[in-house]
Amino acid sequence: MKQPKKRRVVYLIPNLLTTGNLFSGLASILFVFGGDFGSAAIAILVAIVFDVLDGTSARLMKSTSDFGLQYDSLADVVAFGVAPGLLMYSWALSTPKMLGAAVMFAFVACGALRLARHNVLATTGGDGKPFTGLPIPGAAGVMATLVIFEQHVAPLGEKVKPILGIVLTLVLAFLMVSTFRYRSLKELKTQEHHHFNYLVYAVLILMAVLAYPQAMLFVVFAAYALSGVLEQGWRLGAAMMGKKPVEEVRPDGLHK
Numbered sequence: 001m002k003q004p005k006k007r008r009v010v011y012l013i014p015n016l017l018t019t020g021n022l023f024s025g026l027a028s029i030l031f032v033f034g035g036d037f038g039s040a041a042i043a044i045l046v047a048i049v050f051d052v053l054d055g056t057s058a059r060l061m062k063s064t065s066d067f068g069l070q071y072d073s074l075a076d077v078v079a080f081g082v083a084p085g086l087l088m089y090s091w092a093l094s095t096p097k098m099l100g101a102a103v104m105f106a107f108v109a110c111g112a113l114r115l116a117r118h119n120v121l122a123t124t125g126g127d128g129k130p131f132t133g134l135p136i137p138g139a140a141g142v143m144a145t146l147v148i149f150e151q152h153v154a155p156l157g158e159k160v161k162p163i164l165g166i167v168l169t170l171v172l173a174f175l176m177v178s179t180f181r182y183r184s185l186k187e188l189k190t191q192e193h194h195h196f197n198y199l200v201y202a203v204l205i206l207m208a209v210l211a212y213p214q215a216m217l218f219v220v221f222a223a224y225a226l227s228g229v230l231e232q233g234w235r236l237g238a239a240m241m242g243k244k245p246v247e248e249v250r251p252d253g254l255h256k
Helices: 007-031 037-060 066-093 098-123 137-151 160-177 185-191 192-211 211-239
Strands: none
Touching: 007 037, 007 066, 037 137, 066 098, 066 137, 066 160, 098 137, 098 160, 137 160, 137 211, 160 185, 160 211, 192 211
């Protein structure tokens, strides 16, 4: 029996948005080959927008599927793994040559492992609240906004960029495969009494980003990348003070 036309459209929309994500990632790679690092970084940010929209639309339309999950991950490998890896290599890591290539590979490989772990947890009953490890779009966003920050706010010397690029890329790679917990927007649904506060925070952040996007976008992505580490540190500190037990993390990334 054929599906109603309206139902087929419901499933098509999230996949079209995922295709936009993939297209933006490929556009970023082409910009890198052309030496236009600023446009390459913007294309990665556009891919992040598509990634947010495809997941949101799938949940709102109740059209999530195993096909959509796998297709989204394949697009993410290109847009948030290969594209930012090549961008960082061409922008800062090409001077160390083989070392830079190895660091770039570490980022792409850890991103792919992060996506594979997420898919396994999703298909075995994980609800994705919170995320285990830094989500790969967040890591890609740090890289993309750093390039924009460097071009428009604080130019870096040619001796500084390789060192910063190596350290940042390796740190992001580690955070992606770590067991640090990162908050998801889905969690806001369960905290209705905080909705007004979240709205105020969102408006303030949006105003700051619109006022000075070249700097504030990097601050927002960097703050999110650090949030998992800071939260874990706070939990450990609270446990040591006897205020709250630390939630144990199993080797498969699930929380006890």
